[in-house]
Amino acid sequence: MADPDVPHRGSAPPNDGMSAVQVVFPQEEADFESDVRVSFDKLNDKWVLEDDNGKEYEWVASIRKWIESVRLYHPSTDMASALCVSDCAWSP
Numbered sequence: 001m002a003d004p005d006v007p008h009r010g011s012a013p014p015n016d017g018m019s020a021v022q023v024v025f026p027q028e029e030a031d032f033e034s035d036v037r038v039s040f041d042k043l044n045d046k047w048v049l050e051d052d053n054g055k056e057y058e059w060v061a062s063i064r065k066w067i068e069s070v071r072l073y074h075p076s077t078d079m080a081s082a083l084c085v086s087d088c089a090w091s092p
Helices: 075-083
Strands: 038-041 046-050 056-060 065-068
Touching: none
Parallel strands: none
Antiparallel strands: 038 046, 046 056, 056 065
């Protein structure tokens, strides 16, 4: 029997040697706050989920789905922020 205090992370795969674990993301906004993988990004006003592999997803309320986030590399801002130390006055 499953422990009710442990968040549900997916269902076990069939024992066929070829299937992978199917990970389940919460589908109701009421369940987001109780899932440790989900946080609310106040700056962008959206729900964000980080899976166990480090991939980020954004909740798109209009279609009620999690969509994988795509981070585009921008040479000027990414390089400057990578070189910046904690006292850096530079801002993008």
